[in-house]
Amino acid sequence: MTPPPSDSSEDFLRLHAKHEPQIRAFVRSGVQNNESVAEIMQETSIVAWQKFSDLQKPESDFGKWMCVIARYEILKYRQTKARDRMILDQSIVEKITAEALDDSNIREKYLSTLDQCLGKISKANSNLLLLAYDPSQSIKAIAKSLRKTPDALYQKLRRLRLKLTECMSAEHSLDQS
Amino acid sequence: MKQADQYLIDRYIQGNLSEEDIVAINQLLDSSREARDYFRKATLLDSALHEKASLPLPEIASRNQPHPLLPWMVAAACLVLALIAWSKKLSHNHEYHGQKFTSNGHHQTQPIAQLIDFYKAEFSSNHAPKHSALDKGLYELKSGFIELQYKNNARILMEGPATFSIVDELNMNLTQGKVRAVIPQSAHGFTVHTEDADFVDLGTEFFVSANPVKKLSQVDVLSGEVNVVEPGSQELLKNLKYRQSARLDSGILKKSAFVQRTQLPIPGQLSTLRWLDHARKMASDSSLIAYFPMLRWEDENIDTPADKTCMPKGFTEKENLNWYRLRNFASNPRASHGVRSIASWSSGRWPKKYSQDFSNPKARIDFEIYGSFKEMTLGAWININQQPNELTSILSSDGWGTPGQIHFKSNRAGGLHCSMPSINSLPSEYASSVTNNRWIFVSAQIQTTESGTTSLCRVNGEKTSIMKGPITKIEPGKVKMGNWYDNNLNKFERNLCGKIDEFMIWDRYLSAKEIKDFFEAGTPKAPTFVALK
Numbered sequence: 001m002t003p004p005p006s007d008s009s010e011d012f013l014r015l016h017a018k019h020e021p022q023i024r025a026f027v028r029s030g031v032q033n034n035e036s037v038a039e040i041m042q043e044t045s046i047v048a049w050q051k052f053s054d055l056q057k058p059e060s061d062f063g064k065w066m067c068v069i070a071r072y073e074i075l076k077y078r079q080t081k082a083r084d085r086m087i088l089d090q091s092i093v094e095k096i097t098a099e100a101l102d103d104s105n106i107r108e109k110y111l112s113t114l115d116q117c118l119g120k121i122s123k124a125n126s127n128l129l130l131l132a133y134d135p136s137q138s139i140k141a142i143a144k145s146l147r148k149t150p151d152a153l154y155q156k157l158r159r160l161r162l163k164l165t166e167c168m169s170a171e172h173s174l175d176q177s
Numbered sequence: 178m179k180q181a182d183q184y185l186i187d188r189y190i191q192g193n194l195s196e197e198d199i200v201a202i203n204q205l206l207d208s209s210r211e212a213r214d215y216f217r218k219a220t221l222l223d224s225a226l227h228e229k230a231s232l233p234l235p236e237i238a239s240r241n242q243p244h245p246l247l248p249w250m251v252a253a254a255c256l257v258l259a260l261i262a263w264s265k266k267l268s269h270n271h272e273y274h275g276q277k278f279t280s281n282g283h284h285q286t287q288p289i290a291q292l293i294d295f296y297k298a299e300f301s302s303n304h305a306p307k308h309s310a311l312d313k314g315l316y317e318l319k320s321g322f323i324e325l326q327y328k329n330n331a332r333i334l335m336e337g338p339a340t341f342s343i344v345d346e347l348n349m350n351l352t353q354g355k356v357r358a359v360i361p362q363s364a365h366g367f368t369v370h371t372e373d374a375d376f377v378d379l380g381t382e383f384f385v386s387a388n389p390v391k392k393l394s395q396v397d398v399l400s401g402e403v404n405v406v407e408p409g410s411q412e413l414l415k416n417l418k419y420r421q422s423a424r425l426d427s428g429i430l431k432k433s434a435f436v437q438r439t440q441l442p443i444p445g446q447l448s449t450l451r452w453l454d455h456a457r458k459m460a461s462d463s464s465l466i467a468y469f470p471m472l473r474w475e476d477e478n479i480d481t482p483a484d485k486t487c488m489p490k491g492f493t494e495k496e497n498l499n500w501y502r503l504r505n506f507a508s509n510p511r512a513s514h515g516v517r518s519i520a521s522w523s524s525g526r527w528p529k530k531y532s533q534d535f536s537n538p539k540a541r542i543d544f545e546i547y548g549s550f551k552e553m554t555l556g557a558w559i560n561i562n563q564q565p566n567e568l569t570s571i572l573s574s575d576g577w578g579t580p581g582q583i584h585f586k587s588n589r590a591g592g593l594h595c596s597m598p599s600i601n602s603l604p605s606e607y608a609s610s611v612t613n614n615r616w617i618f619v620s621a622q623i624q625t626t627e628s629g630t631t632s633l634c635r636v637n638g639e640k641t642s643i644m645k646g647p648i649t650k651i652e653p654g655k656v657k658m659g660n661w662y663d664n665n666l667n668k669f670e671r672n673l674c675g676k677i678d679e680f681m682i683w684d685r686y687l688s689a690k691e692i693k694d695f696f697e698a699g700t701p702k703a704p705t706f707v708a709l710k
Binding site: 021024025027028029032033034037087088089091092095096099100103107110111114121122123124125127128129130131132133134135136137141142145146147154157158161162164165168169 | 183184187189190191192193194199202203206207210213214215216217218219220221222223224225226227228229230303304313314315317340342344348350352353368370371372375389390408409411
């Protein structure tokens, strides 16, 4: 391993911090669960740290460059986990992640519309949505506390996500890619 | 794009795919660019929501405009630490086993709210606070009462069963239950969200109840103003002011009469409820000659003892009104009830706990202790404002001279002693420990043995004076609480300028530990939160 010189370490950290959400979202498009996302993010960050000094234009290319590394790590991860059940075929993940590479520049802007769109649904609903995503909570427990069945809660969350996706698409379209 | 396809992708996101779904989603994503675009959007949103739900909340000072890079700076800092750790491992030729450095799992060290008091509270095991801290999340109070204090000083009193989630410092969801919110200026805008409405504080105290079964939400404004807002559109449904109420029945706003929700405690009152349990236990102690918890005559919080107790002699017809009587709640009484003269009802150690104020020079409570005793212990919670008299009487027999009379009093120097006509020499040990303007527990233990009679006084369980004299039977007879009556001079001159909150007289010599325990049990403080099941 050749870590970057100390002055470029700061650059790496700054750029990593800036781009992490969109890289994480990119990784999420290739694997189904959050444990896998965390594992791939870790591998991606290590590789990027090792190779950062090779990157010619870090300010403009860091996000996309990290996604390229992440794509490789996703595909590698899927191969190493081949014995586990994978939902999507390898060819489809290759296709999705290849297309997602082109989203790099606008993914950040798209993500930035989330707060705006959360503000457009009721506070109770946005709170419910975030509660459902809280890693310390389970859908079953939340449903029980709301006196709903888990299925009914899933339905409600599905409708809320759909509403948010529509809102975020309207604010900033990924389809431009 | 077909809704069915959107739902299929959403089921993938939620991890709810059937065998047929797996085949279908592979076919869909393979064949449709539109589906893949939607898939990427859905995974983007999912990832962003995960991030948002697991991020620490910004501090109050920065809540309006948090630094946009703050969460990621946290992640970056973790990355640095992880990489440094990794580099060190490599430099020592250790095998690298992996080190997580994602932003997930970072939690704020200071909780959003603190459980500052509770009474008979039971949480469900999966949704209980960790220690006394409540961060964002879901909580289920199965029964009992809790009091929360937010970082912004908002106070929330809640009665179980209640299901609620803390979102941030200004927002809580109430699915079910009853809440009293006392909101200072620092928490202006605090909102209780229910299924039917958002109740937005405009600087106030209000009561909210939510009943999901009946689909009812109710708000009563106790002071200030509250806005009732439609959750979806955020449309203002109604602005409520002092003593106004609103009810939402299946989401429809209905008129409602204001009702004072007295059943839900006010801040600090859980201590009073806890004390009532202590008082019930006290009343059943058969060694108590008299027990004056300073509850009103009609009070039903403690069982009224069998009517073995009477009023003191000389009790007039006029004074047979409940207003003048102070009940002796001892279950095995050997003293009369009290007669209040000039002494007034006042505030006690906790909200809605009462006391008697003896600030008027003629204020007193007369009662009579029957019989003679070899041992006796007096205990009282007192709060003295000032000491204009040379001596301040806590409890004194009428007059002075008959053997067996007792005078339990303090002086201006802060000394506390319990003298009898036969025990009136200077105390062998003497400390100044009666302090003004705070609640203190004073006690006097009198004991007659073959070697003589001794009286020992304590403040908050700590010994302050000992007096000794010849063998004397303890026969207090007619006594006054909070004052002293001199038969010869016919004037009052030793009133207690302050309040007495609880008074007890035992027929035995309590141990130092027992007295310390009474002090601990009655001290105005919240219990330590250990664990709730």
